[in-house]
Amino acid sequence: xxxxxPDSVVFREEPEGGILFDVDTGDMRFVxxxxxxxxxxxxxxxxxxxxxxxxxxxxxxIPPGTLETDLDAFLDDLDRSSMLRRI
Amino acid sequence: MRSxxxxxxxxxxxxxxxxxxxxxxxxSLLLTGRCNLSCPHCTVSSSGPLGGDIDSAAWLGILDTLAxxxxxxxxxxxxxxxxxxxxxxxxAGARARPFRMGVNTNATLVGRAEASLLAGLRPRLSRVMVxxxxxxxxxxxRIRGGGAFDAMLSGVEALxxxxxxxxxxxxxxxxxxxxxxxIVRLALDKGAWVILNPxxxxxxxxxxxxxxxxxxxxxxxxxxxxxxRSTGGRVRGPLVEMEEAARAAKAGTxxxxxxxxxxxxxxxxxxxxxxxxxxxxxxHMTSLRVGSLISGTLDQALSSEGARRFRARVEAPLEECxxxxxxxxxxxxxxxxxVIPWAVEGPLGPDPLSCLRRYLDD
Numbered sequence: 206x207x208x209x210x211p212d213s214v215v216f217r218e219e220p221e222g223g224i225l226f227d228v229d230t231g232d233m234r235f236v237x238x239x240x241x242x243x244x245x246x247x248x249x250x251x252x253x254x255x256x257x258x259x260x261x262x263x264x265x266x267i268p269p270g271t272l273e274t275d276l277d278a279f280l281d282d283l284d285r286s287s288m289l290r291r292i
Numbered sequence: 293m294r295s296x297x298x299x300x301x302x303x304x305x306x307x308x309x310x311x312x313x314x315x316x317x318x319x320s321l322l323l324t325g326r327c328n329l330s331c332p333h334c335t336v337s338s339s340g341p342l343g344g345d346i347d348s349a350a351w352l353g354i355l356d357t358l359a360x361x362x363x364x365x366x367x368x369x370x371x372x373x374x375x376x377x378x379x380x381x382x383x384a385g386a387r388a389r390p391f392r393m394g395v396n397t398n399a400t401l402v403g404r405a406e407a408s409l410l411a412g413l414r415p416r417l418s419r420v421m422v423x424x425x426x427x428x429x430x431x432x433x434r435i436r437g438g439g440a441f442d443a444m445l446s447g448v449e450a451l452x453x454x455x456x457x458x459x460x461x462x463x464x465x466x467x468x469x470x471x472x473x474x475i476v477r478l479a480l481d482k483g484a485w486v487i488l489n490p491x492x493x494x495x496x497x498x499x500x501x502x503x504x505x506x507x508x509x510x511x512x513x514x515x516x517x518x519x520x521r522s523t524g525g526r527v528r529g530p531l532v533e534m535e536e537a538a539r540a541a542k543a544g545t546x547x548x549x550x551x552x553x554x555x556x557x558x559x560x561x562x563x564x565x566x567x568x569x570x571x572x573x574x575x576h577m578t579s580l581r582v583g584s585l586i587s588g589t590l591d592q593a594l595s596s597e598g599a600r601r602f603r604a605r606v607e608a609p610l611e612e613c614x615x616x617x618x619x620x621x622x623x624x625x626x627x628x629x630x631v632i633p634w635a636v637e638g639p640l641g642p643d644p645l646s647c648l649r650r651y652l653d654d
Contacts, residue, residue: 213416215390217362219314226364228392229415239297275297 206254207292208247208280214288216244225288234286239264240279247289253280313594315361316557320369320564320575323351323382327372329398329436331425333463333502336371338495339579343568346586348378352385354565354585359389361590365418367394369575371567374401380409387413394419396461399447400440406447407454417456422448422483424460427474435467448482460486464531465502469512476519480526487529488516490645494576494631506650509534513651534646537626541648546624552609554640555627559599573602576631605640606630612639621648 210216213229222237223244236244239260246256253276260272283289325342327334336342358366366386373379374397386393393413399422402410410420422444426432429441436444451458460479464472472488479486490509491502504512509531517535520527540546558573559582565571569586571593572578580602583593593599610616610625619625628643644650 213390215362215364217314217317217364224317224364226392228364228390231392231418279297 207250207252208256209250209290209292210247210288211290216248218245225283227288232286232288234288243276243279253277253291313591315358315363315590315594316559316561316563317363318365318367318562319358319363320367320562321351321354322369322371322564322566322575322578323373323379324371324376325567326375327370327398328375328401329372329440331423331436332499333435333465333491335492335494335498335576336578338493338498338576340495340497342371342566342578343570345376345567346569348381348385350569350586351382354569355382355385355389355391357585357590359391364392365394366391367396369396372398372401374406383409383413387416391416393417394421396421396423397447398423398436398440398444399451399458400443402447402450404450404453407450407456410451411454411456420451420456420458421461421487422451422458424462424475424479424486425465425468427471427478431468431471435465445482452482457484458482459484461489461529462486463489463491464504464512465491466504466508467502469504469508472512472515473519476516476523476527480523485526485528488512488527488531489529490531490534492576492629492631492645495579504645509645510651513538530645533626534651537624537646538648538651541621541624541652549623549625549627551607551627553607553627554610554630554643556606556630558606559594559602563594574631576629577634580634605634608639610640610642613641614639615641619649621652624648 213227215226215228217224218241222235223241225234225236243256246259257273257276260276261269264272280289322336324345325336368383368386373395393416395410410417425435426441432441448458460483462475468475476486490504493500493503513531513535516527516531520532537546563571563573564575565585566578569584570581571583571585572581582596582598582602610622616622625648626646628646630640632643633641
């Protein structure tokens with residue numbers, strides 16, 4: 206499943222974290238830590254499975270089930286905020 | 293979200309690192325230095341003419357640059373943006389890229405077509421701000437020139453006819469401070485909100501007689517604060533904030549100072565692009581050009597020696613200034629705008645328009 210930000214949503218990284226900003230509504234969401242990297246991977250065109258694989262490589266100490274559950278929770282949260290599209 | 297998700301390291305591979313300075317979140321685009329009015333307090337001409345306008349193709353290239361660096365918000369301004377015949381092309385170019393936008397105008401050139409153009413920028417158009425300096429033609433036209441008041445009102449009606457309720461911006465000077473309440477009433481009758489800015493003598497080309505002396509500043513700020521409270525926050529801006537800061541300082545509830553120096557976000561949170569494509573810290577500092585988006589890149593401008601010197605000077609501890617050393621308000625000093633003390637050599641002094649000691653002490 207491909208993931209992408211809607212055309213109206215801009216993701217930008219800053220020294221303290223990242224921002225998702227909807228230029229149509231003015232809604233803004235701050236993300237931090239690994240979530241910044243996940244957003245960057247979404248922007249780079251990576252699929253949900255690709256991101257999960259990347260996280261598993263980066264965080265070998267985290268049980269795979271936990272990675273998957275937490276990633277999906279984050280993606281669902283973005284989806285509910287209209288800041289993510291699944292294609 | 294679990295704790296591992298909010299840890300800061302390591303980042304996923306593919307996440308970009310900060311090889312270049314992050315671009316400011318917002319940019320003010322002074323699309324032209326030309327204006328059909330010639331107001332004596334106009335800050336963009338504070339240091340003389342701004343230079344020639346680049347063409348619309350160059351502006352579209354700049355918009356591409358800003359979009360690629362994920363700038364979030366643009367203010368399309370001038371001069372008077374509608375003084376450019378190709379403003380519709382530039383505005384449409386901004387609308388086609390991922391920006392949220394505001395437009396600053398004197399509204400005197402706004403008719404049905406111009407209002408319709410602005411309406412077409414929605415939903416990305418977050419605000420239209422109209423300049424207002426008087427509560428009637430006598431005062432407004434004294435500052436802005438004959439016929440400006442009626443033309444402005446006509447423009448505002450055109451905006452409202454297109455479904456846009458504008459906000460207003462009033463530069464409070466020694467000329468109009470005595471009519472501040474009436475100006476606010478008019479602004480809130482015709483628009484959604486009004487921002488009250490004290491006149492800032494930001495350059496040698498601006499007349500000193502427009503400045504608010506301390507008593508007039510205090511009276512204006514107190515009135516602005518009261519009007520803000522009584523209108524549910526529809527009156528905003530530095531004058532309201534000045535009185536808020538003063539009351540908090542007196543009550544001992546002021547927040548601690550957040551940074552070491554002046555509270556200027558120039559070249560970090562925001563920047564101004566001048567009509568010739570030059571980059572400046574803000575609309576008030578048009579003579580301080582740190583680079584060009586025509587002859588150079590945004591990264592070159594933001595990492596230039598001029599930009600570095602600017603940030604170093606505004607971020608220097610206030611204690612380095614002899615006038616601030618030992619001030620009892622230093623722990624809660626909001627810092628203030630550097631534009632007025634900038635002209636004086638050495639460590640930056642206090643901003644006279646936000647200095648608590650100047651404001652509070654007799």
